[in-house]
Amino acid sequence: MCELLGASANEARNYSSWLIPFRARGGGTADNPDGWGLAWWQAGAARIEKAPAPGHRSERMRQLAQEVSGDLVLAHVRKATHPAQPGASNTHPFAHACCGREWIFAHNGMVPDIVGRPCRLDTCRPEGETDSEFAFCQLLAGIVDSYDPSDIGHWLGRLEARTSEIALFGKFNFLLSDGRVLVAHGHDRLHHAERADGLALVATEPLDAGDWHPFAPGELRVYRDGALLASHVATQPGTAS
Template sequence: MCELLGMSANVPTDICFSFTGLMQRGGGTGPHRDGWGIAFYEGKGVRTFHDPAASVNSEVARLIQSHPIKSHIVISHIRQANVGGVCLVNTHPFQRELWGRHWTYAHNGQLTAEIFDWPLGDYIPVGTTDSERAFCWLLGEIRREFPKAPTLAEEQERLSLFIQERCDRLRSLGVFNMMLSDADRLYVYCTTKLQWITRRAPFGEAVLQDVEVKVDFGSETTPDDVVTVIATEPLTTNETWHPLKPGEFIVFRLGEIEHLSEENPPLPVS
């Protein structure tokens, strides 16, 4: 299995602290040695870094760890290969264009070979993973159902419900933990393992689980900041993370929950 990391914030925020914990799991405290990648949204633009090497030994990962790139939305992934060789083209997160926006996607899990029989629309995989194939299918389905970008609140809600339904179909093929973004929202779907935490005032200290690093968010933030972090497993030892349930779908915008599966009411924020 791979591991995922995502962030949604209401102000440009760096993810150096959380990424420092995640990168240890890429060949250090975890077995995910088969590449890693990260995408930072800056307005409609997206800054991406990929490396097929283990993140714990990656000079590029150390650059990300030490360089505070600020973003509203971040998606990161460390890989333990199941389908497709270990190479740059198979390294998440993947990107495609829709409605003049960069859509970014990362997947944790493994789908059956049936995914390679599902017909594709306008998007064709570059690599050989089941993950990228599922992304191309999903984005093609969205493009077919929504030729134009939603502009009204009810249209956006219908899009969220549509993405959830298509994720339910992908889940029928195996483990499908996913993060997807269009530069405005972060869509998150859980099959087995995903946890989230929302940090807001009053901010406190956080201690990483995988390496001896801690930070006082009170000295790094303002009282109006809202930052939600999502990860496969909790990254800190002294905070309360909220597990998503199998089949749960959640949409974050500017750090807050915009949409949540009806059968699962929101959990209290920390």
């Protein structure tokens, strides 16, 4: 059911040690054959490349896994569930504008009942059909009135509240970034590793022999420049009635 990889660092660096094994999980060592995507930032500018094809067979993903450098990275390999067909517009990560910034998002899990629910952020219109992208727009709608890039405490509470609401509809593991911070929510299947060299990693499954720890159920963690800024239990996994 898809896998995630995120990284936040105190300087631009290469991520091949983790992206190479992550690429293999795109239909090789794990059953995620329906798409791959990679976003990375350098000096605040984001790039996204993705394709609705198995990552482990993609020559372009192989090249990117070896060469990508930046201070923030967000990657995804997809097992198509909602909708069940692969497609370019349904391939993660997704990008939408909010509060004067570009936000990038990737999701692992299923929250199909979120599709079609009213969203007060009219500018966030899903380009594809995934429950993931609809949930992304709902997250942004939750912070549009409170986002302040210089004061994370001003908007994090709103993000936690909206995360809790969406998580009631199913499984909602996600990565989210505005190009400054990396937000990670572990509903039921996510791990983190903080290294002494100024690098924080988040992944569905550990990607090396390092000191990885599982997220607490419903834990929301926020990183900037490789350091943990906040950690809260935002949800308790459950099912909406």
